[in-house]
Amino acid sequence: MANRGGAAQRPNSQTQGKICQFKLVLLGESAVGKSSLVLRFVKGQFHEYQESTIGAAFLTQTVCLEDTTVKFEIWDTAGQERYHSLAPMYYRGAQAAIIVYDITNMDSFGRAKVWVKELQRQASPNIVIALAGNKADLANSRAVECDEAQAYADENGLLFMETSAKTAKNVNEIFLAIAKKLPKNEQVSGAGSANQGRRLVESDSSAKTAGNCCK
Amino acid sequence: MAKSSFSKVDEYGFERGDDFNYEAYEEFMSEYLPVLARRSRKWARLMINPNSLKRGPLVKRYMRKGVPAEHRAEVWLWASGATQLREKMGPNLYRELLNETHDNEVVSSIRVDLPRTFPDNIFFNQSDQCEQRNQLFRVLCAYAHHNKRVGYCQGLNYIAGLLLLVTKSEENSFWLLKILVEQILPDYYGPTMEGVVVDIDVLGELVRLKAPAIHRQVSDLGLPWPVVTTKWFICLFAEVLPVETVLRIWDCLFYEGSKIIFRVCLTLIKNQTNSLLTCEDFGSLASAFKSLSNDSSTLHCHLFMKNIFQVPGPLPTSTIIRLREKISQERHKS
Numbered sequence: 001m002a003n004r005g006g007a008a009q010r011p012n013s014q015t016q017g018k019i020c021q022f023k024l025v026l027l028g029e030s031a032v033g034k035s036s037l038v039l040r041f042v043k044g045q046f047h048e049y050q051e052s053t054i055g056a057a058f059l060t061q062t063v064c065l066e067d068t069t070v071k072f073e074i075w076d077t078a079g080q081e082r083y084h085s086l087a088p089m090y091y092r093g094a095q096a097a098i099i100v101y102d103i104t105n106m107d108s109f110g111r112a113k114v115w116v117k118e119l120q121r122q123a124s125p126n127i128v129i130a131l132a133g134n135k136a137d138l139a140n141s142r143a144v145e146c147d148e149a150q151a152y153a154d155e156n157g158l159l160f161m162e163t164s165a166k167t168a169k170n171v172n173e174i175f176l177a178i179a180k181k182l183p184k185n186e187q188v189s190g191a192g193s194a195n196q197g198r199r200l201v202e203s204d205s206s207a208k209t210a211g212n213c214c215k
Numbered sequence: 216m217a218k219s220s221f222s223k224v225d226e227y228g229f230e231r232g233d234d235f236n237y238e239a240y241e242e243f244m245s246e247y248l249p250v251l252a253r254r255s256r257k258w259a260r261l262m263i264n265p266n267s268l269k270r271g272p273l274v275k276r277y278m279r280k281g282v283p284a285e286h287r288a289e290v291w292l293w294a295s296g297a298t299q300l301r302e303k304m305g306p307n308l309y310r311e312l313l314n315e316t317h318d319n320e321v322v323s324s325i326r327v328d329l330p331r332t333f334p335d336n337i338f339f340n341q342s343d344q345c346e347q348r349n350q351l352f353r354v355l356c357a358y359a360h361h362n363k364r365v366g367y368c369q370g371l372n373y374i375a376g377l378l379l380l381v382t383k384s385e386e387n388s389f390w391l392l393k394i395l396v397e398q399i400l401p402d403y404y405g406p407t408m409e410g411v412v413v414d415i416d417v418l419g420e421l422v423r424l425k426a427p428a429i430h431r432q433v434s435d436l437g438l439p440w441p442v443v444t445t446k447w448f449i450c451l452f453a454e455v456l457p458v459e460t461v462l463r464i465w466d467c468l469f470y471e472g473s474k475i476i477f478r479v480c481l482t483l484i485k486n487q488t489n490s491l492l493t494c495e496d497f498g499s500l501a502s503a504f505k506s507l508s509n510d511s512s513t514l515h516c517h518l519f520m521k522n523i524f525q526v527p528g529p530l531p532t533s534t535i536i537r538l539r540e541k542i543s544q545e546r547h548k549s
């Protein structure tokens with residue numbers, strides 16, 4: 001695959017800017033809301049009863065920054081512990097990860113920390129990691145303090161936001177913050193060979209219909 | 216059944232989404248209804264005396280052509296050996312398991328998944344206390360307690376759910392689930408899902424042998440096989456293919472064993488050779504794999520089932536066994 005170490009110019013692009021493509025993986029315990037965050041981000045929807053993910057689901061979505069269009073290839077993984085052995089396949093070569101926990105569930109925060117450690121050890125060295133404390137709309141039953149998570153994120157150099165897939169709070173924002181932090185130009189060395197700032201091939205329709213761009 | 220082709224809910228209770236293609240479905244049903252009627256007549260004759268069912272070429276052909284809904288539960292129990300197993304292990308096992316004290320952690324992980332199982336099915340989405348949901352809960356708890364090594368693995372909820380929709384009996388669903396997990400499939404649902412991991416590699420190897428161009432394409436674009444096929448194996452195509460097609464696959468799965476899964480995978484892949492080979496990057500290939508299961512060929516279940524025995528070519532059980540052994544040895548070496 002052509003890898004020019006950065007984004008390609010697309011002359012007719014609305015923004016007249018660069019287009020970058022990045023692989024992003026969502027990790028975290030089962031039922032914390034990974035699929036719901038993706039569904040909100042990609043389709044602007046929320047399902048009260050979101051089906052549990054088996055294996056992983058693949059979606060794409062584009063966000064526009066000032067002079068760059070960032071296209072995310074999103075891998076939404078299964079949360080149950082025994083699917084763990086499959087996870088490296090999804091985070092290998094990923095340039096970004098969102099590790100999700102449920103603010104009403106302390107265990108899920110513990111599990112998120114384990115994911116952070118694993119990524120720091122095993123994933124691409126320059127991976128951008130964001131921590132999402134999801135279900136922020138359920139603050140009444142909060143079990144994880146925002147300050148505590150923020151402090152942990154600061155210590156580990158993670159982006160951090162409390163999100164709600166239900167109310168849409170901070171959902172676009174967290175993806176946007178990741179997009180901003182991702183290196184758009186320089187060559188980045190990663191575990192995956194062919195997927196650093198890849199040239200965008202305009203054959204995928206799923207992102208175009210989503211229309212979540214440039215909010 | 217004829218009526219349901221116009222309704223917003225199918226005969227198994229699944230709501231048809233806004234994007235459901237009624238026209239294509241009607242076209243399919245106009246061909247399929249006569250087939251169903253014919254199969255129903257043939258099976259009715261066979262089932263006059265169910266005790267006379269014997270394994271052999273005739274019944275094998277009948278299974279491949281589809282078991283009518285009215286006989287499905289009974290035939291699955293017979294074909295899979297579940298009936299015998301139940302007699303051997305004691306007919307009260309299921310009831311006894313329900314009365315035992317179940318592990319809290321397992322129970323709560325099952326509970327979390329209940330409203331997340333077939334939220335688009337009217338039998339499962341009516342309320343917190345709907346009967347099917349309670350039945351699903353009991354079947355999964357009983358099985359997790361019975362087989363502590365497997366416990367509860369996500370994916371079993373869909374399988375048990377579909378078994379319930381077909382058999383309408385939690386006890387029969389329990390026995391069919393047990394047979395699937397412990398005898399028909401090799402360790403798919405254990406703590407490391409070893410069996411699934413191995414079978415995915417077996418599939419990769421079969422694609423290399425039988426569709427080398429696709430295999431090259433997939434490796435060139437760097438798409439790991441598990442990424443696109445894990446759900447096929449774990450859910451046995453439930454939540455992947457149209458429900459009638461899934462049940463037709465299961466007709467053969469219960470009679471012929473896990474080899475059928477590879478036939479289905481290979482057919483899905485080979486049917487879409489062109490669209491897979493024209494992909495130019497990882498993302499479009501992943502999307503192309505995702506849409507394999509939405510292709511209209513999967514709706515036409517009768518033809519699809521005929522194809523699974525032709526499109527992949529010969530697939531001897533010995534090949535599968537050999538590949539499974541080879542791959543698991545390699546895994547344990549590395």
Ligand SMILES: Nc1nc2c(ncn2[C@@H]2O[C@H](COP(=O)(O)OP(=O)(O)OP(=O)(O)O)[C@@H](O)[C@H]2O)c(=O)[nH]1
Nearest residue numbers: 031032033034035036048050053079135164165166
């Ligand atoms: N109140 C509230 N509920 C949410 C939120 N996000 C998700 N949920 C609910 O939590 C449940 C689980 O959400 P999923 O998105 O399926 O969780 P997941 O992390 O993808 O789970 P797995 O696929 O099993 O790993 C669903 O019933 C959602 O409706 C949120 O922000 N607020």
Ligand SMILES: [Mg+2]
Nearest residue numbers: 034035052053
């Ligand atoms: Mg999910």
